[in-house]
Amino acid sequence: xxxxxxxxxxxxxxxxxxxxxxxxxxxxxxxxxxxxxxxxxxxxxxxxxxxxxxxxxxxxxxxxxxxxxxxxxxxxxxxxxxxxxxxxxxxxxxxxxxxxxxxxxxxxxxxxxxxxxxxxxxxxxxxxxxxxxxxxxxxxxxxxxxxxxxxxxxxxxxxxxxxxxxxxxxxxxxxxxxxxxxxxxxxxxxxxxxxxxxxxxxxxxxxxxxxxxxxxxxxxxxxxxxxxxxxxxxxxxxxxxxxxxxxxxxxxxxx
Amino acid sequence: xxxxxxxxxxxxxxxxxxxxxxxxxxxxxxxxxxxxxxxxxxxxxxxxxxxxxxxxxxxxxxxxxxxxxxxxxxxxxxxxxxxxxxxxxxxxxxxxxxxxxxxxxxxxxxxxxxxxxxxxxxxxxxxxxxxxxxxxxxxxxxxxxxxxxxxxxxxxxxxxxxxxxxxxxxxxxxxxxxxxxxxxxxxxxxxxxxxxxxxxxxxxxxxxxxxxxxxxxxxxxxxxxxxxxxxxxxxxxxxxxxxxxxxxxxxxxxx
DNA sequence: CGCTTTATTGAGAGATATCAATACTTGTGG
DNA sequence: CCACAAGTATTGATATCTCTCAATAAAGCG
Numbered sequence: 001x002x003x004x005x006x007x008x009x010x011x012x013x014x015x016x017x018x019x020x021x022x023x024x025x026x027x028x029x030x031x032x033x034x035x036x037x038x039x040x041x042x043x044x045x046x047x048x049x050x051x052x053x054x055x056x057x058x059x060x061x062x063x064x065x066x067x068x069x070x071x072x073x074x075x076x077x078x079x080x081x082x083x084x085x086x087x088x089x090x091x092x093x094x095x096x097x098x099x100x101x102x103x104x105x106x107x108x109x110x111x112x113x114x115x116x117x118x119x120x121x122x123x124x125x126x127x128x129x130x131x132x133x134x135x136x137x138x139x140x141x142x143x144x145x146x147x148x149x150x151x152x153x154x155x156x157x158x159x160x161x162x163x164x165x166x167x168x169x170x171x172x173x174x175x176x177x178x179x180x181x182x183x184x185x186x187x188x189x190x191x192x193x194x195x196x197x198x199x200x201x202x203x204x205x206x207x208x209x210x211x212x213x214x215x216x217x218x219x220x221x222x223x224x225x226x227x228x229x230x231x232x233x234x235x236x237x238x239x240x241x242x243x244x245x246x247x248x249x250x251x252x253x254x255x
Numbered sequence: 256x257x258x259x260x261x262x263x264x265x266x267x268x269x270x271x272x273x274x275x276x277x278x279x280x281x282x283x284x285x286x287x288x289x290x291x292x293x294x295x296x297x298x299x300x301x302x303x304x305x306x307x308x309x310x311x312x313x314x315x316x317x318x319x320x321x322x323x324x325x326x327x328x329x330x331x332x333x334x335x336x337x338x339x340x341x342x343x344x345x346x347x348x349x350x351x352x353x354x355x356x357x358x359x360x361x362x363x364x365x366x367x368x369x370x371x372x373x374x375x376x377x378x379x380x381x382x383x384x385x386x387x388x389x390x391x392x393x394x395x396x397x398x399x400x401x402x403x404x405x406x407x408x409x410x411x412x413x414x415x416x417x418x419x420x421x422x423x424x425x426x427x428x429x430x431x432x433x434x435x436x437x438x439x440x441x442x443x444x445x446x447x448x449x450x451x452x453x454x455x456x457x458x459x460x461x462x463x464x465x466x467x468x469x470x471x472x473x474x475x476x477x478x479x480x481x482x483x484x485x486x487x488x489x490x491x492x493x494x495x496x497x498x499x500x501x502x503x504x505x506x507x508x509x510x
Numbered sequence: 511c512g513c514t515t516t517a518t519t520g521a522g523a524g525a526t527a528t529c530a531a532t533a534c535t536t537g538t539g540g
Numbered sequence: 541c542c543a544c545a546a547g548t549a550t551t552g553a554t555a556t557c558t559c560t561c562a563a564t565a566a567a568g569c570g
Contacts (some may be wrong), residue, residue, distance in 0.1 A: 073407050077492045081410045083403050095403065097396035103403065123389060127382050134378060140395045141352035147402040148338050148350060148358065152328050154409035155336045155453030157557070191519060198410030200559055205518055221517085222569075237332045414526070445549060455527055460550055476535080476549085 012036040021177065022063050023117070024138070026131050035132065038125060041116040045069075045108035051092065053105050058096035059142030060116045064088045067112020068187040071095075071104040072195070084195040085109070085188060087173055091139050093119075109187040120223075154198045157237070162197045163207045164235035167217070171226060182229065186222040267291040270491065276344030276432065277318050278372070278394070281386050293380060296371040300324075306347065307358050315349035315371045319343045322367020323442040324486060326350075326359040327450070337451040339402075340364070342428055346394050348374075364442040382428035409453045412492070416451045418462045419490035422472070426481060437484065441477040 013024050014032045024032045042065060045051060051062060051069060058141040064086050071092065083104060086092055096102035097119070122124075153162050165173040175181035186193070194204045211217045216232055218225040226232060232242040268279050269287045279287045297320060300306060306317060306324060312353035318451040319341050326347065329335045338359060342345055352374070382390040408417050428438035441448070449456045466472045469488055473480040481487060 073403060075407065075411065075492045076494060079411045081407050083406055086461065094396055095400050097392050098400055099393075099397075103400050107528075123392070126387050127388060130378065132383050133382060133388065136392075137378070137395070138354075139400070140356075140392070141349055142400065144395070144399055145350050145353055145358050147399065147406065148328060151338055151402060151405060151409060151424050152330065152336050154406060155450070156330065156334045195410070201517080202519085202560085204560060206558095237330045237334065239331060240416070456549080457528085458526060461526095464550075479542080 003107070013039055018063075018065065018089040023091065023132070023139075025135050027129065027135070028131075031129050031131065033091065034125060034129065038117050038121055039063075039115045040118075043116060045047070045112045045114060046136060047108055047110050049108050051098075051106040051108070051114060052102045054102055056096075056102050058093065058100050058102060058119060059120050060118050061091055061096075061122070062106075062222070063115040063117060064090050064092065065113040065115050067114075068109040069106050069114070070109055070192060070196075071106050073104050082188075082192050084150075085170075085196070088177060091143075094140055094143060109192075110189075130132060133184070151246040159197070159199045159203050160207050160210070161235055162199065163193075163204065164232045165237070166193065166197055166214075167224070167226060167227075168199060168232055168236055168238075182226040184224060186224055258419065268294055271320075273318075273344040278346070278387070278390060280390050280393075282384065282388075282390070286384050286386065289380060289384065293372050294318075294370045295373075298369050298371060300367045300369060302363055302365050304363050306361040306363070306369055307351075307357045309357055309462055311351075311357050313355050313357060314378065315373050316346055316348040316351075317361075317422040318370040318372060319345050319347065320370050322369075323364040324361050324367060324369070325364055325443065325447060325451075326361050328359050333506055335450070335451070337407075337443075337447050340425075340451070343432060346398075349395055349398060364447070364482065368451060414452070414454045414458050415465070416461050416490055416492060417454065418448075418466070419471075419487045420492070421448065421452055422479070423484075423491055423493075424482060425485055426484075427496065437481040439479060 013019060013022070013035045014029065016022070017026070019032070024035050026046045027035065043051070045067070054074065066088050069086040070094060071084045071086065072080050072082045074131045090149075092106050092114070093102060095104055122136075125170075128137055132164050132215060153165050157165065170186075171181045171184070174184050190201045190204045195203070208217070208219055211232075212219050214231075216226075216235075230240050230243060232244075268274060268277070268290045269284065271277070274280070274287070279290050281361050282290065298306070300322070309329065321343050324341045324347060325337050326339045326341065327335050327337045341361075347361050347369070350356060350359055377391075381391055408420050412420065425441075426436045426439070429439050445456045445459045449459045452459070461473055463472070466487075469486075471481075471483045471490075473482060485495050485498060488498075489501075
C-alpha cells in the first residue's frame, strides 16, 4: 500500500455531508449507522501521492471525502492514459473487484482525503442491507455509463467537441455537489486533460484559446468561467438540460 | 419491450454449459439450483432484432446463451457508436441499473438466444447467496475494466493498433469459450467494427488488407485466420500471453 | 531571482476522413 | 436458375484534422 491510514473516528458516514452522493444513499438512518462501522479509516493524500497502483491486491474500495483524484491505465510499451477524474462522494477502486487486483493507478491531483471501505466487510454488510447492495449496484452501473459516454466521446467526437463535453460534464458534477456550475478551478493539468480526451496538450491549449476567442469561456490558467453554456452544449452535441427546451418546435426528423 | 419471451423450462443454469462464464461461477450446486428460479424465461432474437432500447425501463438483466449482440449509444445529433460486442455467457443490461432505464440499445448480430434475469428477484437472491453477489460484482467490475481498456485503445492507439487489439481480444474471448482462437467468423460488419474502434469503414478495410498483405492474417469476407499472433500482439502493444516469454532477456527500462 | 515545469502559439508533417468509383454478396422475383 | 437490386466491402485520390517539432511565454518553487 502506498498510503498511511489515519484513524479519525469522529467523522462518520452518518454525519458526513457527502451522504447524498456516496454509498449511503437511500439508507435508513439506522442502516447508515451500520455503514459507519465499515469506514474505520481515512487516508490523507498529498498532491501527486498514489492511493493504489495497478497490480496491488484489492483490499478496499475508496470514497473521496475531499479533493480530486485521477485514475490512469498503462500500456506495456509505456504509453498511459488518464481514464477518470474523481470528485468528492465518488467511489474508487471498483476495477479491482474483477480479479482481486486494481487495474489502474489512482493519484491525487490535489491534497485529498479518502475513506477506506474494507471490501470484504462491505460485501458482508451488503447482504444484510438490501438498500446498500442496491446503491452499490447503482454506483457501479453509473460508472459503466460514464465510461461508455466517454467512449462515445473518444470514438465519434472531434477535439473541440470532446473538450466542450468534458467541461460540461465537469460542470454538472460540480453543480451536483453544490459548487458553482459556471466557474471553477480545473484541478488537472492540460496534459491530464489531453490524456483523458485522447488529444495532445497543444490541441487542448488551442481549443481552449479558440473557445475563449469565440466567447464561450473565459480562462486564466486553471480558473475557468463558462460564459455561453448553450453554445458549449451545442458543440458537445447535446441540448442544455438546464434550459427551457424549445425542441417541441424543432423539425422532427423522419426515419 | 421489443422481445417476445419463450418459456423453456427444460434448460436451466444448473445444466447450462455456460455456467463457467456466466452468473453461477463459484456457486455450490445447491445454490445454482436456487439461481434456476431466477431464469424462468429466455428470448429468441433474430438477426437485427433488439433486446432493449435506450430509455426502456429496466426490468431485467440478460445473459447471452448463444449468438452475438452489440450494444450502441446514440448522440442527440444522430451520431451513434457501437460500445460493445457480447458473446455467450456475458451479461447485458447492466447500464440500466443506475437510473432504472437502459442507456444503450442492444441488438442481435445473428440469431441469438438470451436468458432473462429479473433484476429485482436477482437482488433478493444475491442478498441470500453471498457468492452470487460476489460473482455479480466481479462481472460488473470486469465490464468496467473492459470498457476502460477500450478507452485506452481509442485514446492512445492508431487505427492499425486498435484493429490488432480488437482481433486479439475477440480471439481471447472466443478461446475462453472453447472456440478456436486463431480462426473464426466475424459476426459484425466492417461498419460495426469501425464504429466500435472509432475509425471509418474504409480504414478498417485498408488495415485488414494491409494485415493480410504482411502475412499477419488471412481474411475472406468475415472469415478470418490469425496467422502471426506474435506480430499482432506486438502491434497491439502487449506481449503474447500464450507464448513463452523471452522478456527476461529484453533490456530493462530504467525509470 | 533564476531554474524548472507548465502552457501557449506557429509551421509543417502525417494519419485518417471524405468523396468517388468499382467489385463483390446476398436476397428476391421472374 | 438466372437477373437484378440492395446492401456490403475494397481501393484510389484528395482534404482535413490533429500530431509533431520548435520556439516562446508564463507560472511555480527553491
